[in-house]
Amino acid sequence: MLFNRFSPKRITQHDIPLGSIRAVDEVIVDPFEFLKTTVSELLEQEKADALSKYQSPYEAKHLVNLEIPVSGIGEQVYSQLRRIVMATPRTSSHRFFNQLFGGRVTSATIADMLTTALNNSMYTYKAAGIQILVEQVVIDALKHLVGFHDGEGIFAPGGAISNLAAMIVARNEAQNSVRDRGISGSCFTAYTSDQSHYSIQKNAGIIGCGRDNVRIIPSDNAGKMRVDILRTQITEDRQQGCVPYLINATAGTTVLGAIDPIADIVDVAREHNVWCHVDGAWGGSMLLSSEYRTPLDACADADSFVWNVHKMMGVPLQASVILIRAKGKLKKHFSEQADYLFQSEEDDYNPGMRSIQCGRRNDALKVWAAWQYYGHEGYERRVNIQMELAIHAVENITTDAALRLCMMPESPIVCFQVRGAPSKRICAEMDRQGIAKIGYGHFKGEDYIRLVCVNPDLTFDDIDHLIEQTKRVGDSLA
Ligand code: ABU
DSSP states (O other): OOOSSOOGGGGGGTTTTTTSOOOOOOOOOHHHHHHHHHHHHHHHHHHHTOOOOOOOOOHHHSSOSSOOOOOOGGGGGGHHHHHHHHOOTTTTTTOOOOOOOOOHHHHHHHHHHHHHHOOTTTOOOHHHHHHHHHHHHHHHHHHHHHHTTOOEEEEEHHHHHHHHHHHHHHHHHHHHTTHHOOOOOOOOOEEEESSTTTHHHHHHHHHTGGGGGGEOBBBBTTBOOOHHHHHHHHHHHHHHTEEEEEEEEEEOOOOOBBBBOHHHHHHHHHHOOEEEEETTTTGGGGGGTTTOOOOGGGGGGSSEEETTTTSSTOOOSSSSEEEETTHEEEEEEEOOOOTTTTTTSSSSGGGGGOOOOOSSOOOOOHHHHHHHHHHHHHHHHHHHHHHHHHHHHHHHHTTTTTEEOOOOSSSSSEEEETTTSSSSHHHHHHHHSOOOBBBEEEEEEEEEEEEEOOOOOOOHHHHHHHHHHHHHHHHHHH
């Protein structure tokens, strides 16, 4: 049995002034036994119920006393924790289609628990030891898949921040003085499609280039960036004296999963000498499949690439990586001196010289554990299964007159409508009734149900059941 040495339950009235201890019931809990039984119960419930019962925020507030107490409740915290766990949406269940992640790779979950127990910070070899080598191996594997054979990379907390890192590098490369002296005068323009992730605009605001200076390039009917409009826009901006610093191509858009014409976009970037970034947060994992990777092959010629491993590769959130084709840029744009921190080993083994963050969580061990478990072959099969699920959904939808497919998916997201029924309300009603968690997306003036087939443990029956339920709920609303 392993208790905290300092526990409110162990403090006596001789230790601290009278009145500051709240009486609590004697609860004896072995934390590791608690963890084991809670996880087992969660797994059982996930199979049986699939989703925790829908609770509005107002109802959820009354499930557990969430307020921070003046006097600690000691080991009673574990029963509170259990109640919170059981009331939390179950993203690994076969009724969860809502987000671009879902399912569970057990080896990665265990590795992440161990990461938490170890509690290293990934800025120096001194603090993280062999974990730095683990991170390097994982980054090398990812960058080779992209085709950045001489490149570099770093884990960051999520796709938006990884995109931020790429945009900072791109801005500084466009004007070398910016890092030290700030932006002066020029209008720094970025280019991204109307289907790209909102972080591009948000980050432009954060880095001082301005949200209004992001040129939103229209997409075609397949949700892909119009390269002809991109080219014209950059030319016009140059003529106006602007500094185009970034073109963002998306490999797997957030709603449709569409892949921009990356080779053509890279060509435009080279013509105009602009940094070409690929946001592959969603679609990056398609690189694992020889069958489906072709639309991403040209990423090898881009300047940077973002890959969220917690999406199609199924490790627990978060595991996002920014990869750069030319080695040295991360250090050039993010390193600082800190004698109290960087005390041993050369910079290659001190990733804190290359990251936005100082203290940095270890997101690499879980990826390494999952990849060891699957190998390249297993991961290829996993991506192929995700696509098979999506293709099955397409076949179901296109053979049913009550349904309408938005377009053939290029990655495992299938957008569709129940004819005559509002997609938004179907999704809300499915959640409220505890049938499934599924979201909607907007494209060319219409709302679509967005079916994300990211969990390879789903079966064709799960997909059919989901589609059947959208029809049933749609009929009740129509
Ligand atoms: N970073 C975008 C995530 C959106 C989603 O999971 O649906």
